[in-house]
Amino acid sequence: MWELVRANQRRAATLVVVMAVLLFLLGYTLAEALAPGAGAGGLFIAFLVWIGLTLVSYFKGDSIFLALARARRIEKKDNPVLFNVVEEMSIAAGLPKLPEVYIIDEAAPNAFATGRDPQHAVVAVTAGLLETLNRDELQGVIAHELGHVANRDVLYMMMVGVMMGTIVLLADIGGRAFFWGGGRRRTSSRSGGQAQLIILIVAIVLMILAPLVAQLIYLAISRRREYLADASAAMYTRYPDGLASALEKISHSTAKLTVATRATAPMYIVNPLGVSQRGLADLSSTHPPVSERIRILRSMGAGAGLRNYDEAFRRVTGRPVGVVPFRALASAEQRSAVLPGAPQAGSRLERVRRTTDMLWRLNEYTFVACACGTTLKFPPAYVGREIACPHCGTVHRIQPTAA
Template sequence: MNYIRTAMLLAAMTALFMGIGFMIGGQSGMMIALVIAAAMNLFGYWNSDKMVLRMHHAQEVDERSAPEYYGLVRQLAARADLPMPKVYLIDNPQPNAFATGRNPQNAAVAATTGLLRMLTREEVAGVMAHELAHVKNRDTLTMTITATLAGAISMLGNFAFFFGGNRDNNNPFGFVGVLVAMIVAPLAAALVQMAISRTREYAADRMGAEICGEPMWLASALSKIAGGVEHIHNPDAEHNPATAHMFIINPLSGERMDNLFSTHPATENRIAALRQMAASGLGGGGGDTMSTPHGAASRPSASASGRSGIPNHPRDPGARPRGPWG
């Protein structure tokens, strides 16, 4: 049902794009908008992940530059039966993370330096498992294309301001159509975008908890991230608000609206759902489930890894190897 709902919302976004074209230029404008929407969907399929990573100045890391972080993602990807995604780091003090990519074979996960510094290893595992759940559910393509279309609709709204009132064009609605294209359409696009994001977050929380084996790791992480986002500004996210729905917690400082205008479910509700999962029996043995992929017999030794098999990072900052998270 979630997939059907998401497909319907994407169709609504494309229809809205075409409707703006009709308001600006009549039937010919609608057809032009349809061609543009198709081209943007195609472009988004191949390039939207790179665009989003570039918007947030994400830098790719590997086993040499960030061994703890990279090793954790590799372990979680193995548990989730996923190919190893590309791993990125964003130099930003706000704790947050997102996933992107057109399919599991071409996926990427990104976390901020603030997230890696503020959270424990177990909480980071919960967050990255959530992002890998988005990859496994193929949410990443939907969410990045949605961001592209939402940005394009806002762009068309601005275009309507300059050209929609021209009496010589084919605008069948006159000035009223221009106002709708300028104000109502971008707002409707934002609502559709928010609905898509909220539809997928609960599913990713649930699968992420299953991947890492301990729902309370993610619950604790969500609580800390929400507090950090409230007090730490994220300039890149503020400059690119159409990508806000991709993050595990909305990164925008102005996100203090009612449920209708929220890009994410209420954090309290997400935590409550995870607590219910833990109470139903999942977790409690998270340390054992994270030790090896799929309950394999071998386990890392205590000297090589911390509790739950997540690699330890050095306690002494002077001993930290290259990379923001040793």
């Protein structure tokens, strides 16, 4: 698995360098265009802004993020099932330390992970997620999030995100400076006009293009990370269907996540700002289309390894190049998935239960999974708006359509 981490690190370094070049070029030409000879100063300012933002987000990024999402930390006794699932998945991912668990009190089902390295990992889920998903699905979601942690995505996206932010910021400042002071300066520069003109044009072009390029790079990386985290989740759980049906449920939910903003959206498992249509929106989206992610996971069949995911990815998207880095793929064997219906259910009772469940479903009974492990079933004629779990007393609200 560390092959994947290493491949990520190499790729991260390359892209960070590309963006750094873009950033410094922008800083230099902007300053040079505004005041000839001040290029070095502009370079210095660009560097300072970047270092400052990087330090802040490295050390304080996760707490800022958690505060923005209004997440609160919970202990094991608050939700033993969630804690157990997180612990199970961190074992499967081979993380050195149990991540901290946070809850967001929102009805929209979603989740994210943050923390700069596996030692400081945090997973946060919404209350709606816990209410909507069964244990297998929850496991898939947590595995996806811990996949981000294990692949060092959080740090990587943070670095690239800060770069992008700095470029956008500089371009914005430059634009304002041109607007307010540009005219005065142009009249005063008589000598060396030609060189100055070229610098000016380069600066304007960079000012317009650099933020766009930076954002496109950022978004492309973000989408790729989502695929990779899905692949990791399939490998950890050996049960791609769990994540697939979780994604289905999350994307079908109509509740809006009010705490999500454009800045925090890329961190969530499913884009909280709504699902983009295919086509033009594709390039400007932080997440791959959910339907495509589900189709890839579902078509993995009996395989659950990185290689299986890569094959499924190429089959579904029709793209010739897979999503898993070559180096990681070279050492990734096929893994067989736990076939649906096979997990640990040996007892006769388990079989009987499954059969009766099927019959209940045929009669259009509604199933609500309670966090304590009980599944509540009630007939289509039930008119109440809420139902209490007979075991733990949790009151579940029922969607009006289901009642």
